[in-house]
Amino acid sequence: MPMLADPSQKYKPYTPLNIPDRQWPSKVQRAAPIWLSTDLRDGNQALANPMTIEQKTIFFKTLIKAGVKEIEVAYPAASDTDFNFVRGLIEGGLVPDDVWLQVLTPAREDLIKRTIDSVAGSKRAIIHMYNATSPSFRNVVFRNSKEKTIELAITHTKIVRKLVDEAAAKYGTQFKYEYSPETFTQTEPDFAIEVCQAVKTAWGKAGLGDERITFNLPATVEIAPPNHYADQIENFCRKISEREKIIVSLHPHNDRGTSIIITWQGVAAAELGMLAGGDRIEGCFFGNGERTGNVDLVTLALNLYTQGVAPNLDFSDIQSVIDAVVACNDLPVHPRHPYAGELVFTAFSGSHQDAIKKGFEAQRVRHAEAEAKGEPKYWDMPYLPIDPADLGCNYEAVIRVNAQSGKGGIAYLIQQHLGLDLPRKMQVAFYQVVQEVADREAREMSVEDITTAFRSNYHFGGSKYEGRLALKSFKISAEPLPDSAADDGDSDVPADERRLFDGTISVDGVVRVIRGDGNGPLSALLDALRTHLDLDFSIREYSEHAVGEGSSVKAASYVELVRGGQEVKEARKSNESWWGVGVDSDIAGSGLRAVLSAINTAIGDRVLPELKLSVGFNSRSGQADVASAVLQSLELELPRRFQSSFFEIVQRTARDSSDNISYTDLIQLFRDTYHYGTQVPSRISLKNFTLDNVGGRKELKVDLIWDGKDRQLVADGTGALSSIITSLNSQIEGTLSIKDYSEHSIGEGSNVEAASFVELAYDAPGQPKRVTSWGVSSDTDITASGLKALLRAASSFQLIPKPLVNGH
Ligand SMILES: CC(=O)SCCNC(=O)CCNC(=O)[C@H](O)C(C)(C)COP(=O)(O)OP(=O)(O)OC[C@H]1O[C@@H](n2cnc3c(N)ncnc32)[C@H](O)[C@@H]1OP(=O)(O)O
Numbered sequence: 001m002p003m004l005a006d007p008s009q010k011y012k013p014y015t016p017l018n019i020p021d022r023q024w025p026s027k028v029q030r031a032a033p034i035w036l037s038t039d040l041r042d043g044n045q046a047l048a049n050p051m052t053i054e055q056k057t058i059f060f061k062t063l064i065k066a067g068v069k070e071i072e073v074a075y076p077a078a079s080d081t082d083f084n085f086v087r088g089l090i091e092g093g094l095v096p097d098d099v100w101l102q103v104l105t106p107a108r109e110d111l112i113k114r115t116i117d118s119v120a121g122s123k124r125a126i127i128h129m130y131n132a133t134s135p136s137f138r139n140v141v142f143r144n145s146k147e148k149t150i151e152l153a154i155t156h157t158k159i160v161r162k163l164v165d166e167a168a169a170k171y172g173t174q175f176k177y178e179y180s181p182e183t184f185t186q187t188e189p190d191f192a193i194e195v196c197q198a199v200k201t202a203w204g205k206a207g208l209g210d211e212r213i214t215f216n217l218p219a220t221v222e223i224a225p226p227n228h229y230a231d232q233i234e235n236f237c238r239k240i241s242e243r244e245k246i247i248v249s250l251h252p253h254n255d256r257g258t259s260i261i262i263t264w265q266g267v268a269a270a271e272l273g274m275l276a277g278g279d280r281i282e283g284c285f286f287g288n289g290e291r292t293g294n295v296d297l298v299t300l301a302l303n304l305y306t307q308g309v310a311p312n313l314d315f316s317d318i319q320s321v322i323d324a325v326v327a328c329n330d331l332p333v334h335p336r337h338p339y340a341g342e343l344v345f346t347a348f349s350g351s352h353q354d355a356i357k358k359g360f361e362a363q364r365v366r367h368a369e370a371e372a373k374g375e376p377k378y379w380d381m382p383y384l385p386i387d388p389a390d391l392g393c394n395y396e397a398v399i400r401v402n403a404q405s406g407k408g409g410i411a412y413l414i415q416q417h418l419g420l421d422l423p424r425k426m427q428v429a430f431y432q433v434v435q436e437v438a439d440r441e442a443r444e445m446s447v448e449d450i451t452t453a454f455r456s457n458y459h460f461g462g463s464k465y466e467g468r469l470a471l472k473s474f475k476i477s478a479e480p481l482p483d484s485a486a487d488d489g490d491s492d493v494p495a496d497e498r499r500l501f502d503g504t505i506s507v508d509g510v511v512r513v514i515r516g517d518g519n520g521p522l523s524a525l526l527d528a529l530r531t532h533l534d535l536d537f538s539i540r541e542y543s544e545h546a547v548g549e550g551s552s553v554k555a556a557s558y559v560e561l562v563r564g565g566q567e568v569k570e571a572r573k574s575n576e577s578w579w580g581v582g583v584d585s586d587i588a589g590s591g592l593r594a595v596l597s598a599i600n601t602a603i604g605d606r607v608l609p610e611l612k613l614s615v616g617f618n619s620r621s622g623q624a625d626v627a628s629a630v631l632q633s634l635e636l637e638l639p640r641r642f643q644s645s646f647f648e649i650v651q652r653t654a655r656d657s658s659d660n661i662s663y664t665d666l667i668q669l670f671r672d673t674y675h676y677g678t679q680v681p682s683r684i685s686l687k688n689f690t691l692d693n694v695g696g697r698k699e700l701k702v703d704l705i706w707d708g709k710d711r712q713l714v715a716d717g718t719g720a721l722s723s724i725i726t727s728l729n730s731q732i733e734g735t736l737s738i739k740d741y742s743e744h745s746i747g748e749g750s751n752v753e754a755a756s757f758v759e760l761a762y763d764a765p766g767q768p769k770r771v772t773s774w775g776v777s778s779d780t781d782i783t784a785s786g787l788k789a790l791l792r793a794a795s796s797f798q799l800i801p802k803p804l805v806n807g808h
């Protein structure tokens with residue numbers, strides 16, 4: 001049957017009360033009501049599969065934990081399950097002393113008796129009796145007149161009174177009485193009051209405090225807007241006699257909820273009803289109950305909380321409450337359920353996310369100021385009426401990203417999960433990356449999707465995301481500027497100094513040595529990239545911040561690169577730019593990594609120039625190229641001055657061979673010069689050695705072959721190298737001294753070796769100038785490697801031996 005064009009022919013409108021001087025609209029709720037949970041009764045009776053005793057017990061414990069003090073636990077006359085559940089609570093000692101067990105009964109003597117029997121031996125019990133009072137129930141269900149309806153209530157109230165007096169005498173139970181004129185909102189207002197007056201008289205002992213009688217005024221079926229419910233409550237409260245001896249309880253249902261699945265209209269009725277005089281609220285957690293449900297106690301309590309009113313219910317771990325309730329009711333909590341739904345602390349849309357991100361930033365500052373002044377740290381957050389943390393939720397779900405999201409939300413997630421505070425323009429750039437995927441795939445982007453996209457896009461966060469260029473090691477040093485050179489003024493470097501970048505980077509998996517200079521570390525790296533790899537970029541924007549605290553603090557750097565070789569003005573306007581990010585414990589390192597991160601994006605799959613040594617050692621191949629060749633072939637990272645020293649040898653050799661030397665010849669030249677990995681031993685070579693600790697010093701015994709003859713040296717010092725220098729000096733005329741020493745590892749795991757580099761100086765007698773020389777060696781034993789490198793360096797001098805004494 002279709003909907004009617006004129007529904008007035010089928011549905012009669014509700015007749016509202018007219019209270020011109022109603023008081024409730026201008027009142028404000030300043031205190032929590034008494035809460036009565038009817039989950040185990042009204043909620044349970046509405047389930048297709050009512051709860052088992054085990055489920056009811058879990059639910060009961062959940063209610064106790066949340067702090068509910070009045071719990072309608074059953075309709076004990078309905079079934080053995082309900083009756084036995086009440087008995088189990090009492091006999092199992094599960095009811096705390098300050099908790100009232102409430103049980104519901106209809107106005108029938110046999111059922112009242114069974115109901116009161118169910119609470120035998122309890123400490124505190126509320127007997128709740130009901131009968132419907134509205135015209136249609138009187139006429140249709142009970143086929144009763146008004147008088148008979150009142151009589152039914154009076155007669156059975158007296159029965160309750162008699163039975164509870166007996167039980168109180170027998171068990172010492174403290175009883176309270178609650179009466180419900182069921183269908184109150186559809187009952188003539190004056191008649192409802194007349195019934196309750198009669199019940200109060202029949203009960204005969206309404207007093208103050210715990211002696212108050214409870215009149216529950218249910219919206220059994222919600223038929224009017226909440227303001228009219230409030231009028232009914234105010235009307236009842238004004239007209240009922242001895243108001244101070246009465247607890248007015250409200251029991252709203254949600255039949256006028258605003259949609260099929262989201263039904264919290266009862267909340268409004270309860271809130272207005274409280275303003276109108278309600279002292280107590282009956283409802284269920286998350287709004288379970290007959291048809292569209294009972295009023296949701298969780299929402300009501302947290303509504304008060306967000307107004308700064310202590311609700312006397314604790315939802316500090318709301319998820320555990322949700323889990324328990326869902327498991328017992330076997331009904332889901334709607335994702336949009338106030339405070340509890342999985343989406344209610346979530347913003348997908350860009351402008352919401354932006355506001356929340358800014359809100360968190362502003363709040364951090366505001367709270368720090370309030371703390372300093374000893375003032376309360378008020379919550380004031382766009383789109384979030386409550387702090388999710390108060391309910392035991394974290395902020396992870398607050399911002400979720402899909403095609404509706406904006407840069408602010410994405411930047412917030414990067415900040416939360418990677419600790420990076422992206423500069424505004426980089427946020428815009430990365431937003432476009434995420435937006436493109438989210439739009440194309442028409443799906444939500446998880447935090448992992450976003451952080452992975454960030455890492456891949458910026459080649460950030462470990463070898464898995466490494467780009468084509470990766471920084472392996474670097475050294476930044478200062479060099480004085482020639483007097484004539486002008487300061488180009490964009491760094492902290494003193495005006496008369498330049499910075500030298502000296503590093504090894506992996507280029508498409510091949511390690512290269514590159515070198516450049518500039519007025520700061522970043523421009524020095526850009527210079528090196530220009531020189532060695534033909535990559536010409538300049539920096540348009542740079543920023544940095546600290547990540548972490550204390551000893552683990554690191555620097556995060558961000559750079560925006562534009563194509564080099566442009567006029568400054570052009571570069572500023574260029575639409576094409578690439579962002580990069582780097583994190584390092586060293587601030588220069590973080591900037592260098594950021595530059596390479598941006599360059600990796602900028603180069604895409606462009607072919608990079610290879611290292612070409614066979615061209616010859618003319619102006620095209622420099623010192624760094626030679627060092628690259630040694631590194632690639634022998635895995636030796638020559639110290640910078642060693643590079644210069646070898647480069648001079650290479651240049652001399654290249655000149656002698658018509659300015660052209662092949663890669664293979666170059667490596668052979670290195671091997672021959674330093675006796676590195678050749679069959680031909682150096683003039684002085686190591687046979688074996690021992691190094692012992694003697695009284696805190698090292699005693700070194702070395703067997704050498706010196707100019708083809710065995711020789712043994714014994715010396716002590718602070719270490720192997722200082723000891724051997726001392727003993728060598730005792731064998732020669734003049735003095736050897738160590739000018740430089742460094743080492744690094746080669747290989748990994750059990751195959752690791754030490755590579756050692758020693759620069760020695762020799763002051764020979766009668767020679768005006770000291771001479772210097774390098775030695776290099778590698779060995780699985782780091783001491784052996786150092787000793788051999790030192791002896792090889794010493795071998796290159798024309799050492800003048802002292803004559804042997806006693807064959808030594
Ligand atoms: C608004 C509410 O939520 S009220 C609570 C509703 N909850 C429940 O009904 C759950 C538990 N109920 C039950 O288990 C059963 O209904 C029982 C045990 C109470 C009674 O069962 P039965 O005796 O089989 O009766 P039935 O369920 O058909 O109830 C209807 C009878 O009770 C009468 N009745 C209904 N409400 C009341 C009441 N509050 N007081 C007295 N009698 C009532 C009806 O007029 C009807 O009487 P009739 O048989 O003379 O016509």
Ligand SMILES: CC(C)C(=O)C(=O)O
Pocket residue numbers: 042104130180182183216218219220221251253
């Ligand atoms: C028993 C009464 C209070 C009831 O559940 C209702 O009217 O909804």
